Amino acid sequence: MYIKGRYIVSACALLFIQHVxxxxxxxxxxxxxxxxxICANTGLYELDTQMGEVYRQLMKASVETRPQLKGTQRLWLKTRNECAEDISCLDQRYRERLKSLQAQWTEAVAHQPTGVDKEVLDDLQKRIQxxxxxxxEFALERTLASLSIKSPETLFSAEPDADQFSDKTHFPKAIxxxxxxxxxxxxxATDFDADTxxxxxxxxxxxxxxxxxRDLIVETYTGGTGLYTFVETFRRDGDKFARRTPSSDGESIGGSLYSTNDRGANQSVNWISIRGKLYAAYRAGSYGVDRxxxxxPLQINHDVPxxxxxxxxxxxxxxxxxxxxxxxxxxxxxxxxxSLTQALAHVTENQSEASEQGTPICPIPPTATDPEEYYSYGAGYYAIESVADFPVIIGKECHLGRLNNWFGAYSAKDGLYAxxxxRKPGSEESERSYEVKGRRHLAGVSTSIGKFEENDDN
Structure with missing residues (x-):
């Protein structure tokens, strides 16, 4: 994922990468x-440094698997050496190995849900029901709001850079x-330069x-096409604040607790307390479902309630x-x-996204020059969610219809705005758009333990 000229890898991907x-x-x-x-190439040398650091941390974190880890590392070194002087080959080998080691490290140190976490799930399910x-309409929102952390909080912002065109900010100089x-x-006593x-x-x-x-929540807005915001936490540790994950060389957001995407997603976070445990309740919405x-908040998360x-x-x-x-x-x-009202009957809770149809949406005439365009509305746009494709019959003509929405975004006043x-297949007529409104009601609540997934492109 690219943000303002920087390459940001997924959460947990940079957790133990230190200065080169x-x-x-x-x-x-x-x-x-x-x-x-490797020594003659800065990029390869940095990758070697990163991999070595993650490897050492994994050796510390997973004592039981050390013999197996050493064996796979020796095998990898043999495949790496086959690249000889081929820089592209070496780069690929290192990136593949680094990704594998990072995934193993995450599995080894991540917080594992406990019996209390499962009790919390049962409690939440009952409260929402x-x-x-x-x-x-708003059972989930009301439930999360009722569990908001009650302890006092203090919010302050970093100071803007003297250069009005700079995105960089600075930690305040005065209390x-x-x-x-x-x-x-x-x-x-804590270094926030990588964040600001x-x-x-x-x-x-x-x-x-x-x-x-009181601990610390650091929220950094980076913008980019998705208007991204990254959030990391720091535990109060005596005379300083300790980052939940060790920072990397100038790219601390790589190990963020979570990120939100304000264009192309519908996400929010509630800080809640339930059964004596505190959570960042990260909600990811889409048509027909909130997860x-x-x-x-202060641990590595992989499998979560x-x-x-x-x-x-x-x-x-x-x-x-x-x-x-x-x-x-x-x-x-x-x-x-x-005609538009009748077409909406094709949209049900089981049609969560547009997909390729096995049969054409509109009949294909013998004169059609491109039969494929009768099977699907076509490519979508990343900032909106495509729900379903269906036929719209106006008079005697069949049009391709698509229902779009903004990832389940919903308000008390307007409900679902969709x-x-x-568009008419085989025609150069311009696309037509119509507003659709919707009111929702809760259809079911379920619980599970699974992998934390935020932005699809992370």
């Missing part, structure tokens, strides 16, 4: 063509309001482990539609309105 000089190959002892090639009896002297001394260098940064002091001392991942809330919708096409400028309106004719787009 800290653990790199000793090039004064390079004894073969492969080692000499009870809340749905009075509010079937912010609401920060105690002890907290300020601990904050001053990437964009607008805010800091929240909040007790995340119930020990009576909430319960993240332990998950609540899934499913919805059914009552969809309708408003008679009064807005024009493209969103200022003027127009009314649909009865024939078109009836859009039906139409």
């Amino acid at each position: 000089a800290a653990a790199g190959m000793d090039c004064t002892k390079a004894s073969n063509v492969v080692e000499k090639t 009870i809340a749905s009896q009075n509010d079937p 912010p309001k609401g920060v105690s002297r002890s907290e300020w001394e601990a904050l001053s 260098a990437l964009g607008r940064t805010s800091f929240t002091l909040l007790d995340l482990d119930g020990d009576g001392q 909430v991942y319960l993240l332990s 998950i609540i899934e809330v499913r919805y059914d919708y009552q969809l309708r096409v408003p008679l009064t539609q807005h024009k493209e400028d969103n200022q003027k309106t127009f009314k649909l004719g009865p024939t078109v309105h009836r 859009q039906m787009t139409l």
Whole structure:
């Protein structure tokens, strides 16, 4: 994933990568063509450093598997050496091995859900079901809000750079309001340069482990096509704050607790307390479903408790539609309105996304020059979610229809805001769009333990 010219790897991918000089190959002892090639190439040398650090940390974290790990590393070195002076080959070998070791390390050190976590899931499921009896639209939101952490918090922001065109910010030079002297001394002893260098940064002091001392949440907005924000946590550790994961060389967000995507996703986080445990309840929405991942805020998360809330919708096409400028309106004719309404009957909770059809959506005429375009509406757009493709019959003509929405985004005033787009296959007529509204009600709640998945491209 690229953000503002930087390459950011997935969460946990940079957890133990330190400064290049800290653990790199000793090039004064390079004894073969492969080692000499690595030492002569900055990129390969950095990859060797990164892999060596993750390998050492994995050896510490997984004592039982050390013999097997040593064996696989020796085998990998043989395959690496087959590349000889081929830089591209070496680069690929290192990246593949680094990815494998990082995955093994994550498995070895990640927090494993306990019996309490499973009790929390059962408790949440019951609370949501009870809340749905009075509010079937917002049972999840009301439940999470009722569990919000009650301990006091203090929020302050990093200061902008003197260069008005710079994205870099700086940790405050003066003690912010609401920060105690002890907290300020601990904050001053902690290095936040890697976070603030990437964009607008805010800091929240909040007790995340119930020990009576406030910990730290660091939120960094990096922008990019997805308007990304990365969040990492720091535990209060005596006279300083200790990052949940060790930072990397200038790219600390690689080990973030979570990230949110404000264009091309529908995500939010509630900090909740239940059964004596604190969680970052990370909600990822899409059409017909909200998934909430319960993240332990100061630990590595891999397999986590998950609540899934499913919805059914009552969809309708408003008679009064807005024009493209969103200022003027127009009314649909009865024939078109009836056709659009009938087409919505094709959309059910089982059609969660548009896909290739086994049969054409619209009949293929003998004169068709491109029969394939009758099977699917076509490519979608990353910022909106394609729900389903279906036929729309207006008069005697068949049009390809698609229902889009903004990943289940929902409000009390407007409900689900969606859009039906139409195009006529085999024609150069421009696409037409119509507003679709929907009200939802809770259809089911289920629980599971599974892998934490945030942004699909992470």
